[in-house]
Amino acid sequence: MGQMTPKIAVIGVGRWGQNHVRVCKDLQRKGVCGEIIICDSDKAAAQYVARLNGIERWYTDIDEMLEREALDGAILAAPTRLHADLALKLLPRCSVMVEKPISETLVQAEMMLESAEKNGRILAVGHVERFNPGVAALKKVADDLQRKEGIAYLGVQRIGPGPAGARTDYLGVAHDLLIHDVDVGMFLLGALPKEVEALGVNGATAGRETEIAALMTFDNDAQTLASFRASWRSGPTLKKRILQLQGYSTFVTLDYILQSLTMERGVVDHAPAKGFVDILTTYRARDITERLLITGQESEPLMLEDRNFLECLATGKKPFVDGVAGYRALRCVLAALDSMRSKGSVAIQW
Structure with a gap:
């Protein structure tokens, strides 16, 4: 059957x-x-x-x-x-x-x-970003990084225009955009944040925040520090979706919009240099790999x-x-909003 x-x-x-x-x-x-x-x-x-x-x-x-x-x-x-x-x-x-x-x-x-x-x-x-082919590819990279060197830092910028026509049935940018990246961050790290400190900007309409930047520490072996910035403060044509991971010898960048995954590794030790040219040579010596991910209707x-x-x-x-994952993401966003309003760090209780 x-x-x-x-x-x-x-x-x-x-x-x-x-x-x-x-x-x-x-x-x-x-x-x-x-x-x-x-x-x-x-x-x-x-x-x-x-x-x-x-x-x-x-x-x-x-x-x-x-x-x-x-x-x-x-x-x-x-x-x-x-x-x-x-x-x-x-x-x-x-x-x-x-x-x-x-x-x-x-x-x-x-x-x-x-x-x-x-x-x-x-x-x-x-x-929906959990189903993004870029996130699926990055998850494999993140798991490999965790095993080999640990993830010291995760950073995200998600920038785009806010609700059309100043609609009032929306909540702020934290519920709309920040929640995407907090959820993806927990998924990639396989860990929960334990503390958040956030700053934000309130817009003129209904007192909603139009930008928020949240710094979170994660309860994992690497004690990952994560920075999440979500903003509606852009014109109608500007959109940016960038996620970055940093290990101890590897830097990885996912561009959601271009669907590109870039890995950088340093290849020269940073020792005392003889002059400016030596300094530049040291900093520019990188092994860079870029993957353009295949996209199409079936990968939407x-x-x-x-x-x-x-x-x-x-x-x-x-x-x-599932619903538990949705609950966890909401708890993190509400803690970030509490921090923004109180102008202090907030513990995230689980």
Whole structure:
């Protein structure tokens, strides 16, 4: 007997929800996804996205949808402030993949985890960068570095324009962008941060932070120091996504946008030099390897993420990014925000 093709709903069809619908339709054509239902409180948006993608059934009320449809799973792509309320309605009826962040508060996240366990449901969290081919390649490098020399430093810059039209249903840049890199950092290091000190800048709209820089120490053998900077302070055309790892003889850079992975190793000991030319020669003597990662539709991170959730629905296996991982990332982000507001270091309790 073949593997089941799960029937799913996409809840919320804004910009990112529409991407989930597009991907699920492609997976439906591949025989991975079953029937797709749409639900959005905006009737015009729900109707438009359904018609655009050839989807027969759509709803504007989640209660009505749950009353009429027997779902295997739901992808929750509504605004973060609605995640907990909607997930707690869905989990007694079906498994859920909720977009990152898992929720606005830790109490809400705990309630979602408890509901998933009580109802025997899968709770996955949409930390899409975990499915980035660059992160997968970097994980192998990071594991090798950890074994051979340790990782002294991890640094990330994620810069891009903020929400369009000064939308007020967004939280700040920490929930939106910083949470990506904190999650990836924990994944790469296989460790949890124990302390954070953060600085930030608040924007003019609704007092949300538009930039945050968080310095975290990790509880691992190398005592890795990690620097995470997330910023909306850019024009509409500027985007930068860079992640760097430093061992004791190796420096690695992942450019998310270019999908390039560069490794640098020094080849000359830094001994006292006779003159300026000798100093330059010493500093420039490097062994550099660059890999351009193969990209295409089948390696689209969102495609891999949604496929993983659908396969979990069909087989019952644990999702690659589960609710606990989402909870941990949220705890780190909230601690960074506490530090930013208090202007002091904050211990991260586990």
